[in-house]
Amino acid sequence: MKERNVVVIGGCGHVGLPLGVAFSLAGHDTTLVDISEKAVKEVNSGRFPFLERGGDELLQKALGQGLKATTDAKVCSDANVFVFVIGTPVDEHLNPKLSDVVRIFDYYREFFSPGDLVVMRSTLFPGTMEHLHQRLAASNPGVHLAFCPERVSQGYALEEIESLPQVVSSFDDDSFDDARELFSTIAPSIIKLTPLEAELTKLMANSWRYLEFAIANQFYMIAEKSGVDFFRLYEAITHDYPRAKGYKSPGFAAGPCLFKDTMQLASYFDHQFYLGHSAMLVNEGLASFVVEKLENEVGDKLWGKKVGLLGMAFKANNDDIRESLSYKVKKSAEFKGAEVLWHDPYLEDSVALNDVLSQSDAIIVCTPHRDYKDLKINKPMVDVWAMYRESTLELLPGKAG
Ligand SMILES: NC(=O)c1ccc[n+]([C@@H]2O[C@H](COP(=O)([O-])OP(=O)(O)OC[C@H]3O[C@@H](n4cnc5c(N)ncnc54)[C@H](O)[C@@H]3O)[C@@H](O)[C@H]2O)c1
Incomplete structure (x- = not known):
């Protein structure tokens, strides 16, 4: 060598x-x-x-x-x-x-x-x-x-x-x-x-992941807007159904790669990568959707309320905040007049978790860090990751007993 x-x-x-x-x-x-x-x-x-x-x-x-x-x-x-x-x-x-x-x-x-x-x-x-x-x-x-x-x-x-x-x-x-x-x-x-194949391979791999998250997020928004608990649908769709293997659950799809790689592919295809652009609208739109959903949970406008955000990193158990949608959620809640308190175990300037939990009127789970898994939250909350949700699948015995 x-x-x-x-x-x-x-x-x-x-x-x-x-x-x-x-x-x-x-x-x-x-x-x-x-x-x-x-x-x-x-x-x-x-x-x-x-x-x-x-x-x-x-x-x-x-x-x-x-x-x-x-x-x-x-x-x-x-x-x-x-x-x-x-x-x-x-x-x-x-x-x-x-x-x-x-x-x-x-x-x-x-x-x-x-x-x-x-x-x-x-x-x-x-x-x-x-x-x-x-x-x-x-x-x-x-x-x-x-x-x-x-x-x-x-x-x-x-x-x-x-x-x-x-x-x-x-x-x-x-x-x-x-x-x-x-x-x-x-x-x-x-x-x-070949180099062109490799360039496209990398962009298509990331765009595909971005689209997978987008379809999950779109279905979540359709269901929740209709007053239907999306996760009951999710369990019904995926339970013992081989063709739904790999069906993604909703959550913020952000960070320094998936969004920009999907946009690079769109730009390469003269901005006619319609699925990519649609995925961007859905994934980015989820941030304001959860803030509006929180208003429904609270039953009132957020003006003057304290909203607690759990997790600012763009993905779980990581300290990277680049292109994180948590900041978009923060901005949106602040624009609606809320005071935002945020916590992230990986960031030095974080507010203490107990203060966020005790002082906030309502909570949004932005990043599903494992540190949050065992929390007991008894106030209005939006948990797009279903971190605290227990199964409600109504499964009855059939021929198999
Ligand atoms: N982050 C990921 O997990 C990941 C995964 C796969 C591919 N990528 C790709 O890898 C590339 C790098 O991403 P990243 O996340 O490591 O970015 P990064 O910002 O973490 O790292 C880039 C580094 O380059 C340095 N730098 C900038 N200009 C320089 C210069 N003129 N000379 C020397 N150093 C310079 C910066 O200081 C920085 O440390 C991107 O194309 C990204 O899409 C990233």
Whole structure:
């Protein structure tokens, strides 16, 4: 195997850091380059700047084996593998911010030499790889280029890097072989695709999840608006019914990936990905729906009332608040004149849970953190996750007895 001197650009982020740790533990000389001084400092002190299961222990092991983080891009002069893991958001018109990817790629291009491997790891707008390929061919011939998208679930990256098949794509065999060799040191198997296939695969995987949540949320709203308890329907639909296996239950679908990846696919398809746009309207609309539902539960306007929110992170048992719908709920309740008290066990500036529970007139469960599982809440509440609901399935014996 070739000796690898890997730099991970965006290496202290949610995807870059677990990946860098995995490369380091696999024996590669690995350096994390990041513009965030705070994150670099925290990583070098052996702490993940965000929640990652088992992260600190493995990070410390990797630091012991030579992993380091820096803000100094000059370390790239010694590298022969460049892995880009920077954010790829959409803009205010829901189109991808392509210029960011190209600008950062261009900035590091001076460090590339013939025979080096450049891996794009971020989720990319379809066609980005073709653009970078053309750019590179003109300025840096002989550099290998591959797209190997990350597919892990946030917070579980270190476990999943080891267990998920790795998509590897490139425009030529040398680049493919090079990238395959690198990822074979950390992934159990490799799926070969073309770059465009890989770009679409990643976006379609996330859009599909976003749509699955949207249909559950849409049905929830239809039922609840009709005065019907959706979860009685949910139990009836899914109980012993094989074709409903995997039927999602409702909840906030947000975070830094699903929404923006669905919008990237929509933008790629000239904004005619109607299902994607509809999913966005439903999932985003759930935030104001639950606030209106709370008014019904209270039987009055929220003006002057105290509303308690449980959970501000975008998903359970995680500290990431990026694109969390809890903040949309907060804004909506405040606009209706409520004073909002919020709690999240993962956030430092949280109000104490007991204060939120005792002082609020009504509660919305925004994020189903496991810390909330055993609470007894005896006030008006909206619990879209059915955290506190007991089954009401009326199941009677039939032929089977
Ligand atoms: N978060 C996830 O679970 C997840 C999963 C799969 C794929 N992705 C994709 O991975 C990509 C990265 O997402 P993320 O959640 O890790 O983002 P992030 O914001 O957590 O990490 C990006 C990092 O890049 C750094 N950075 C920005 N500009 C830089 C520059 N010029 N040079 C060096 N570092 C720079 C930032 O400081 C940050 O630490 C996105 O395309 C995202 O869609 C994310």
